[in-house]
Amino acid sequence: MSDDLRKEVCDLHAQLIRWGLVTWTAGNVSARVPGEDLLVIKPSGVMYDELTPDHMVICDLDGKLVEGDHAPSSDTEAHAYVYRHMPHVGGVVHTHSPYATAWAARGEPIPCSLTAMADEFGGDIPVGPFALIGSDAIGRGIVETLTGHRSPAVLMRQHGPFTIGTTAKAAVKAAVMCEDVARTMHFARQLGSVERLPAAAVDSLHDRYQNVYGQHNSGKKGAR
Amino acid sequence: MSDDLRKEVCDLHAQLIRWGLVTWTAGNVSARVPGEDLLVIKPSGVMYDELTPDHMVICDLDGKLVEGDHAPSSDTEAHAYVYRHMPHVGGVVHTHSPYATAWAARGEPIPCSLTAMADEFGGDIPVGPFALIGSDAIGRGIVETLTGHRSPAVLMRQHGPFTIGTTAKAAVKAAVMCEDVARTMHFARQLGSVERLPAAAVDSLHDRYQNVYGQHNSGKKGAR
Amino acid sequence: MSDDLRKEVCDLHAQLIRWGLVTWTAGNVSARVPGEDLLVIKPSGVMYDELTPDHMVICDLDGKLVEGDHAPSSDTEAHAYVYRHMPHVGGVVHTHSPYATAWAARGEPIPCSLTAMADEFGGDIPVGPFALIGSDAIGRGIVETLTGHRSPAVLMRQHGPFTIGTTAKAAVKAAVMCEDVARTMHFARQLGSVERLPAAAVDSLHDRYQNVYGQHNSGKKGAR
Amino acid sequence: MSDDLRKEVCDLHAQLIRWGLVTWTAGNVSARVPGEDLLVIKPSGVMYDELTPDHMVICDLDGKLVEGDHAPSSDTEAHAYVYRHMPHVGGVVHTHSPYATAWAARGEPIPCSLTAMADEFGGDIPVGPFALIGSDAIGRGIVETLTGHRSPAVLMRQHGPFTIGTTAKAAVKAAVMCEDVARTMHFARQLGSVERLPAAAVDSLHDRYQNVYGQHNSGKKGAR
Numbered sequence: 001m002s003d004d005l006r007k008e009v010c011d012l013h014a015q016l017i018r019w020g021l022v023t024w025t026a027g028n029v030s031a032r033v034p035g036e037d038l039l040v041i042k043p044s045g046v047m048y049d050e051l052t053p054d055h056m057v058i059c060d061l062d063g064k065l066v067e068g069d070h071a072p073s074s075d076t077e078a079h080a081y082v083y084r085h086m087p088h089v090g091g092v093v094h095t096h097s098p099y100a101t102a103w104a105a106r107g108e109p110i111p112c113s114l115t116a117m118a119d120e121f122g123g124d125i126p127v128g129p130f131a132l133i134g135s136d137a138i139g140r141g142i143v144e145t146l147t148g149h150r151s152p153a154v155l156m157r158q159h160g161p162f163t164i165g166t167t168a169k170a171a172v173k174a175a176v177m178c179e180d181v182a183r184t185m186h187f188a189r190q191l192g193s194v195e196r197l198p199a200a201a202v203d204s205l206h207d208r209y210q211n212v213y214g215q216h217n218s219g220k221k222g223a224r
Numbered sequence: 225m226s227d228d229l230r231k232e233v234c235d236l237h238a239q240l241i242r243w244g245l246v247t248w249t250a251g252n253v254s255a256r257v258p259g260e261d262l263l264v265i266k267p268s269g270v271m272y273d274e275l276t277p278d279h280m281v282i283c284d285l286d287g288k289l290v291e292g293d294h295a296p297s298s299d300t301e302a303h304a305y306v307y308r309h310m311p312h313v314g315g316v317v318h319t320h321s322p323y324a325t326a327w328a329a330r331g332e333p334i335p336c337s338l339t340a341m342a343d344e345f346g347g348d349i350p351v352g353p354f355a356l357i358g359s360d361a362i363g364r365g366i367v368e369t370l371t372g373h374r375s376p377a378v379l380m381r382q383h384g385p386f387t388i389g390t391t392a393k394a395a396v397k398a399a400v401m402c403e404d405v406a407r408t409m410h411f412a413r414q415l416g417s418v419e420r421l422p423a424a425a426v427d428s429l430h431d432r433y434q435n436v437y438g439q440h441n442s443g444k445k446g447a448r
Numbered sequence: 449m450s451d452d453l454r455k456e457v458c459d460l461h462a463q464l465i466r467w468g469l470v471t472w473t474a475g476n477v478s479a480r481v482p483g484e485d486l487l488v489i490k491p492s493g494v495m496y497d498e499l500t501p502d503h504m505v506i507c508d509l510d511g512k513l514v515e516g517d518h519a520p521s522s523d524t525e526a527h528a529y530v531y532r533h534m535p536h537v538g539g540v541v542h543t544h545s546p547y548a549t550a551w552a553a554r555g556e557p558i559p560c561s562l563t564a565m566a567d568e569f570g571g572d573i574p575v576g577p578f579a580l581i582g583s584d585a586i587g588r589g590i591v592e593t594l595t596g597h598r599s600p601a602v603l604m605r606q607h608g609p610f611t612i613g614t615t616a617k618a619a620v621k622a623a624v625m626c627e628d629v630a631r632t633m634h635f636a637r638q639l640g641s642v643e644r645l646p647a648a649a650v651d652s653l654h655d656r657y658q659n660v661y662g663q664h665n666s667g668k669k670g671a672r
Numbered sequence: 673m674s675d676d677l678r679k680e681v682c683d684l685h686a687q688l689i690r691w692g693l694v695t696w697t698a699g700n701v702s703a704r705v706p707g708e709d710l711l712v713i714k715p716s717g718v719m720y721d722e723l724t725p726d727h728m729v730i731c732d733l734d735g736k737l738v739e740g741d742h743a744p745s746s747d748t749e750a751h752a753y754v755y756r757h758m759p760h761v762g763g764v765v766h767t768h769s770p771y772a773t774a775w776a777a778r779g780e781p782i783p784c785s786l787t788a789m790a791d792e793f794g795g796d797i798p799v800g801p802f803a804l805i806g807s808d809a810i811g812r813g814i815v816e817t818l819t820g821h822r823s824p825a826v827l828m829r830q831h832g833p834f835t836i837g838t839t840a841k842a843a844v845k846a847a848v849m850c851e852d853v854a855r856t857m858h859f860a861r862q863l864g865s866v867e868r869l870p871a872a873a874v875d876s877l878h879d880r881y882q883n884v885y886g887q888h889n890s891g892k893k894g895a896r
Contacts, residue, residue: 019247023691023852024845025886026788045886074885096788098852102859105785105866113329115357115383116250116320130869132876133787158869159787173248180247180322187326189863191413194329197354197382204356213298214249214269243471337553339581339607340474340544397472404471404546411550415637418553421606428580437522438473438493467695561777563805563831564698564768621696628695628770635774639861642777645830652804661746662697662717 002040002067005031006056009040012172016095017048019176027095028073031168032083034090037061039083043070074133081139082164086146091168093175096160099182103127104155110185113194117185118202119209120177122150130157138162150206153178226264226291229255230280233264236396240319241272243400251319252297255392256307258314261285263307267294298357305363306388310370315392317399320384323406327351328379334409337418341409342426343433344401346374354381362386374430377402450488450515453479454504457488460620464543465496467624475543476521479616480531482538485509487531491518522581529587530612534594539616541623544608547630551575552603558633561642565633566650567657568625570598578605586610598654601626674712674739677703678728681712684844688767689720691848699767700745703840704755706762709733711755715742746805753811754836758818763840765847768832771854775799776827782857785866787877789857791885792849794822794878796868802829810834822878825850 012029016022025048030041043055057068063080065072073079079092103110103125110125112118117125128145131137142162145154152174153163161178165171188194197205236253240246249272254265267279281292287304289296297303303316327334327349334349336342341349352369355361366386369378376398377387385402389395412418421429460477464470473496478489491503505516511528513520521527527540551558551573558573560566565573576593579585590610593602600622601611609626613619636642645653684701688694697720702713715727729740735752737744745751751764775782775797782797784790789797800817803809814834817826824846825835833850837843860866869877 024848026852043887071887074880096786096852096856098856099859101786101788101856102863105856105860106864108864113382114320114325116325130873132873134876134880158785158866176248180250180320184320184322184325184329186859186863187323187410188329191326191410192330192332194382201354201356204358208298208358215267215295337606338544338549340549400472404474404544408544408546408549408553411547411634412553415550415634416554416556418606425578425580428582432522432582439491439519561830562768562773564773624696628698628768632768632770632773632777635771635858636777639774639858640778640780642830649802649804652806656746656806663715663743 091171315395539619
């Protein structure tokens with residue numbers, strides 16, 4: 001089963017490339033190993049074209065290497081912190097996608113002004129604190145910002161977006177949509193001002209998208 | 225024949241990807257089944273790479289599923305409303321293409337300032353009302369905005385463009401050209417102001433493009 | 449030999465796609481048939497993916513179809529006018545490439561502020577008049593603007609760029625570089641002002657690029 | 673061994689295309705031949721799709737052709753000057769990548785406001801002087817600007833970026849990251865102002881990235 005998960009996490013990195021979220025080696029996807037205090041993550045500094053499932057490494061939830069021939073992503077501590085403190089999270093993604101990172105550079109939340117934002121994020125995409133790598137600061141900033149927030153994305157100040165999901169694929173989707181709406185709102189704001197959607201409209205759209213959109217073969221609410 | 229149409233509608237989704245109009249699963253093409261009160265449309269929330277003709281679903285013109293193994297696009301009601309009220313329409317497309325959606329976010333029509341806009345749209349690309357999914361509101365907004373208008377595209381406020389055509393391919397072309405001119409006009413306006421073309425020039429260009437441009441097999445009318 | 453030229457002109461359209469200069473069917477390349485009062489050009493309204501050498505049509509220098517099964521590009525008259533009046537021109541390209549067309553929409557020449565512009569264009573890229581299709585007006589505007597000008601590109605007002613070259617490939621190169629510098633200058637101007645290069649530097653760069661750059665196997669000056 | 677280096681330098685040009693740094697033929701990679709006063713570089717004016725290892729030429733450190741069937745890149749003198757004066761440099765890259773060149777056009781350094789900039793550049797990306805091709809001026813400008821600076825990239829005024837590295841691949845990486853951060857900072861500044869990171873944070877991030885990031889096979893030093 002961890003073989004399947006290595007392959008899934010490996011393959012999801014191709015989506016980061018495909019949607020233009022990452023440059024060179026700067027971005028990573030992880031997944032929680034179901035039922036264990038472990039995560040699967042990309043190795044550090046390996047180019048996306050060269051990634052294979054065998055490159056993926058397994059770490060414990062303190063970010064320490066448990067299995068694998070490569071050093072884990074330098075962002076592993078942040079991913080691990082999220083899994084430790086947000087038990088419903090099954091996947092984490094980090095990128096420096098350019099439009100989202102531009103909002104992060106200014107420390108400006110992306111206002112919820114588009115139906116697509118209400119659908120996926122249920123409100124503004126919030127800004128997290130500036131935090132240096134090498135301690136719990138990034139993970140703590142992510143968790144504190146996203147706790148009690150509908151948005152699966154946080155813009156870490158002067159750094160870039162982190163996204164979460166119940167699965168790694170859901171977190172990748174959130175990263176893709178975060179860049180998409182960051183770009184559209186950037187364009188919109190370049191030539192004028194844009195109002196936020198009314199709160200009732202946001203609630204209605206978010207509820208519908210989370211519970212009705214997509215294929216629900218097994219009657220599960222919110223299955224995506 | 226509905227098999228051919230499923231394949232055609234399926235294949236046209238690749239054009240949405242190719243021209244950068246859609247992200248993840250957010251955009252859809254439909255076609256009217258000729259001579260019947262039915263439409264063919266994309267299923268909800270299925271990724272474009274995984275789409276096959278068998279995924280396409282057939283709905284009646286109230287948007288209810290008639291044939292197919294998947295839930296129809298969540299925008300089916302809007303498509304169906306258009307087919308019910310605009311009998312000349314054979315195809316409908318919806319995207320959140322970024323430049324067009326940026327104009328939609330500001331609620332600003334795209335002024336007809338380029339010969340390419342006069343050709344395809346015959347004037348400004350108009351803005352439709354803000355409308356929530358889940359009722360006739362979106363379809364009604366599209367129909368009311370486009371009725372009596374030359375433009376096959378409408379920018380639904382804070383949502384995104386819908387386009388129509390006599391065929392699904394024509395509606396896809398309108399979506400592609402809508403994003404193209406939305407982008408060029410965005411760039412033009414970023415560094416200054418742009419005048420609209422004179423009405424007589426718009427009329428002349430639109431008439432010529434609609435009636436002379438392209439291949440006219442019957443007797444090479446307009447063979448230039 | 450006209451078979452070779454059909455293939456060459458057909459293949460050059462792939463460069464328009466590759467460098468992002470064209471959308472759907474809006475852009476065309478032509479070549480003069482050496483030693484004859486004829487040109488080879490793209491047919492009207494055919495999608496780039498479907499273009500084969502057999503689609504290419506041959507017209508006389510009044511733009512009338514001489515050979516081929518398809519209606520020629522609706523821009524053929526403009527191409528033909530250029531060949532009639534500029535005997536050194538062997539290739540013509542027209543696109544609506546977005547950044548160049550944005551400068552054309554404002555009617556603003558692109559100032560020669562980059563070494564790459566001095567190399568290829570030898571000065572500003574000039575603006576030509578607004579002109580309607582269907583007469584000599586576009587061709588005349590191109591010829592009048594480019595006569596006595598180093599630039600192989602003209603921005604036809606509220607329309608888009610036309611470029612010329614001694615060969616079709618040179619005209620395609622000029623179209624590609626025109627969009628490239630239009631984009632860079634757009635970005636540069638968005639955040640401040642940019643000075644033109646001194647005239648002596650422009651002269652020196654242009655002379656060197658036209659006469660020294662590239663491979664000169666046969667000792668020909670300016671061979672590219 | 674020089675065969676391996678020709679292949680390596682040839683292949684690295686594909687990364688310039690892949691990350692959108694170059695248009696047509698305008699950009700080049702070189703590598704120092706280890707232990708010899710020679711460099712391997714792209715030939716002048718050859719299109720990237722046609723490049724093979726056999727096209728690569730070998731020059732001495734005055735930029736004179738030593739081996740190869742093609743004229744060397746017109747930027748060879750600048751590369752050669754860098755190798756003569758910076759003995760630790762093993763690779764040099766030059767592009768006109770659009771966002772970096774836009775900063776260069778304004779003569780404006782890119783402020784170090786993102787963690788990704790601190791990682792790779794250790795501070796602002798500086799601007800070098802305007803210099804004409806055909807003398808030592810460009811090479812001297814690069815060396816004078818980068819000497820004593822952490823940044824492996826310099827924005828040559830009204831021209832474009834040059835980057836250096838201990839290997840050609842490292843210089844290519846610097847060129848790719850230079851464009852990446854030039855773009856993100858462009859977006860960030862379009863809608864507001866951005867503060868530089870505190871100097872201590874820049875120092876900490878740069879030290880960590882240069883010494884810990886990536887795979888360190890010898891004893892997994894820094895295996896995180």
